Amino acid sequence: MKADEKAGFSPNKHNCTDKYANETGLKVYGHGKPVRLFAAGLHGDEWRDTTEILMKIEPPEKGTLALIPLVKRGEYTSTLDPAYYQVMGLSILEAIEDLNPEIYIELHSYSRENLEKLAGRDRLERTGVPAYSVLKAGVLLGSVSPWIRRKYFPKEALCLSFEVQKGNSRSREFAASMLEVLKETESRDEFVEYLRKEFPEQARKAIEDYRRFYGEI
Numbered sequence: 001m002k003a004d005e006k007a008g009f010s011p012n013k014h015n016c017t018d019k020y021a022n023e024t025g026l027k028v029y030g031h032g033k034p035v036r037l038f039a040a041g042l043h044g045d046e047w048r049d050t051t052e053i054l055m056k057i058e059p060p061e062k063g064t065l066a067l068i069p070l071v072k073r074g075e076y077t078s079t080l081d082p083a084y085y086q087v088m089g090l091s092i093l094e095a096i097e098d099l100n101p102e103i104y105i106e107l108h109s110y111s112r113e114n115l116e117k118l119a120g121r122d123r124l125e126r127t128g129v130p131a132y133s134v135l136k137a138g139v140l141l142g143s144v145s146p147w148i149r150r151k152y153f154p155k156e157a158l159c160l161s162f163e164v165q166k167g168n169s170r171s172r173e174f175a176a177s178m179l180e181v182l183k184e185t186e187s188r189d190e191f192v193e194y195l196r197k198e199f200p201e202q203a204r205k206a207i208e209d210y211r212r213f214y215g216e217i
């Protein structure tokens with residue numbers, strides 16, 4: 001399969017976003033360890049606020065950086081749905097199987113009115129996954145879907161999901177700055193240290209969620 005087909009583009013469909021067709025499939029920069037994989041535009045119209053952020057990232061100084069700027073647009077299936085990665089997100093699974101990343105980042109976007117749903121304390125009860133933490137400029141930090149975390153990554157991998165606020169340029173800029181840090185990060189522990197310094201409260205929650213997920217608390 002060609003990369004542009006993997007990203008959800010079919011040659012028969014032409015519309016205003018086709019200018020991206022050759023640029024949004026899997027792109028791999030650099031070589032060697034650590035291997036990082038960033039994915040954006042995972043479903044629905046989320047590509048509008050996230051795809052360009054990945055398209056602007058420059059190669060890392062060390063190691064490998066793999067990017068999927070647009071996984072799939074159009075329909076919306078939640079990544080908490082077990083079918084997501086088998087169907088819409090298949091290009092993510094293929095990249096994970098090929099590259100074995102130790103750092104995996106998803107970039108999502110959300111509407112301001114859904115903030116409470118994502119970051120409210122009752123999210124764990126409602127959905128079985130922990131609430132997101134608010135970082136800065138409306139950017140939220142959370143875990144990736146358990147469907148992909150447990151089956152495709154070793155325990156020591158760093159797997160995070162960021163939510164950018166739709167239509168908020170400061171939010172996009174801040175998310176881009178987090179990815180700049182992550183693209184040079186060498187390990188999970190190095191990033192956790194960074195987070196502890198810059199965002200102690202959110203770091204504490206991320207560590208607690210991680211331990212809960214692996215049954216350590």
Ligand SMILES: [Zn+2]
Nearest residue numbers: 042046108109
């Ligand atoms: Zn999403």
